Amino acid sequence: ARPVQRTAEQRRLARCLSVDDLERLARRRVPAAVWDYVHGGSDGELALARNRAAFDRVELRPTAFGQVPEPTVATTILGRTAAAPVILAPTGYTRLSHHTGERAVAAAAAAAGVPYALSTYATTSITDTARAAPGGRNWFQLYLMKDRAVSLAHLAEARQRGYEAIMLTINTTVTGMKRQDKRNGFAVPPQLTARTVAGMGRHPGWVANILTTEPLRFATFPEGSTYARWGMSNQLREQAIRPADITWLKQQWEGPVVVKGVQSVADAVEAVDAGADAIVLSNHGGRQLDRAPVPLELLPDVVPVVGDRAEVYVDSGVRSGGDIAAAIGLGARGVMVGRAYLYGLMVGGQRGVTATLDLLVDELRRAMCLLGTPDVDSIGPGHVRLRAS
Numbered sequence: 001a002r003p004v005q006r007t008a009e010q011r012r013l014a015r016c017l018s019v020d021d022l023e024r025l026a027r028r029r030v031p032a033a034v035w036d037y038v039h040g041g042s043d044g045e046l047a048l049a050r051n052r053a054a055f056d057r058v059e060l061r062p063t064a065f066g067q068v069p070e071p072t073v074a075t076t077i078l079g080r081t082a083a084a085p086v087i088l089a090p091t092g093y094t095r096l097s098h099h100t101g102e103r104a105v106a107a108a109a110a111a112a113g114v115p116y117a118l119s120t121y122a123t124t125s126i127t128d129t130a131r132a133a134p135g136g137r138n139w140f141q142l143y144l145m146k147d148r149a150v151s152l153a154h155l156a157e158a159r160q161r162g163y164e165a166i167m168l169t170i171n172t173t174v175t176g177m178k179r180q181d182k183r184n185g186f187a188v189p190p191q192l193t194a195r196t197v198a199g200m201g202r203h204p205g206w207v208a209n210i211l212t213t214e215p216l217r218f219a220t221f222p223e224g225s226t227y228a229r230w231g232m233s234n235q236l237r238e239q240a241i242r243p244a245d246i247t248w249l250k251q252q253w254e255g256p257v258v259v260k261g262v263q264s265v266a267d268a269v270e271a272v273d274a275g276a277d278a279i280v281l282s283n284h285g286g287r288q289l290d291r292a293p294v295p296l297e298l299l300p301d302v303v304p305v306v307g308d309r310a311e312v313y314v315d316s317g318v319r320s321g322g323d324i325a326a327a328i329g330l331g332a333r334g335v336m337v338g339r340a341y342l343y344g345l346m347v348g349g350q351r352g353v354t355a356t357l358d359l360l361v362d363e364l365r366r367a368m369c370l371l372g373t374p375d376v377d378s379i380g381p382g383h384v385r386l387r388a389s
């Protein structure tokens with residue numbers, strides 16, 4: 001038999017036994033300014049730290065003598081089978097993490113059987129992303145624009161390309177202040193500060209890959225338009241999103257509408273009353289309002305109030321299968337992951353995203369064996385306890 005040749009990328013991935021391992025290797029794969037953009041949080045990074053601390057506080061409590069050898073991690077998300085209770089979160093500028101960008105993420109999600117929400121600030125178009133993931137559960141994350149015609153064009157393209165759901169993000173009416181991004185002159189195309197030039201000089205492979213693929217821009221907007229060029233312009237986005245906008249969206253879009261960035265019980269009720277089929281408790285991974293509530297800790301308050309009318313997902317800080325079990329135990333239907341898959345992407349492109357998903361699923365399955373829960377629905381409040389520290 002011929003020896004199997006493994007690329008450097010594959011060898012690196014094989015060494016990663018956790019998302020934390022992927023994170024450590026990922027840091028070395030990209031220029032510092034890209035790393036800071038993905039890894040960092042807003043202002044004093046209190047929300048970022050608290051998100052993680054909250055997951056660490058959850059104790060998982062096995063059922064004595066209840067252990068099961070082969071639990072199933074498959075579940076349903078929006079009424080359709082998902083291979084695991086996981087959704088890949090929308091992330092802007094994904095091609096900075098790896099030149100294969102959103103195509104690689106969509107293809108990995110499709111292969112793994114989980115949904116992927118493409119960002120309005122994607123660097124690959126709605127159409128090209130769908131083409132990279134035939135048969136995938138593609139969702140489109142909508143940043144509502146003041147000019148509703150622009151948003152309607154997004155919906156039309158998503159509809160034409162078979163997208164399953166629209167995810168409306170409501171907590172980004174202005175972009176959070178990430179100090180390190182400011183210092184780095186972070187923008188697309190990158191502003192040439194001393195730090196970005198030095199950072200790119202250390203990553204010639206990354207630079208070559210970016211330069212030899214399509215130009216970096218907001219690819220969900222028409223080429224050459226203000227929208228494609230203007231970075232994360234606050235002026236163009238709707239800055240006062242109201243429940244009526246959810247109702248409007250329900251009228252414009254035949255399929256499910258998911259509302260992301262819900263951070264209180266009152267907003268959860270308003271979103272669901274206005275027609276949301278699902279909500280995501282999220283503080284944007286600690287990238288928007290610093291000191292925002294920790295989404296994981298909102299679950300026990302929100303789920304009893306709206307859980308019978310809408311699915312409730314949670315994100316911000318998920319890094320392991322144990323974290324997923326914790327979120328489900330506290331009432332989530334599923335979790336979204338952002339940075340975890342971007343780290344995989346940085347290390348190994350599509351294979352890296354697959355590696356992230358494999359790790360999360362393996363860990364969740366092992367946790368379920370040891371917890372004594374044969375399926376996702378059987379993980380309940382009795383399996384979790386919030387420790388004081």
Ligand code: FNR
Binds near residue numbers: 037121282317339340
């Ligand atoms: C994001 N997030 C995000 N959310 C959104 O609705 N639209 C977007 O364009 C982006 N862009 C974005 C870029 C990057 C680099 C990150 C890390 C995050 C937020 C994202 O969808 C999700 O809420 C968080 O990433 C969840 O937290 P974790 O998993 O990163 O801890």
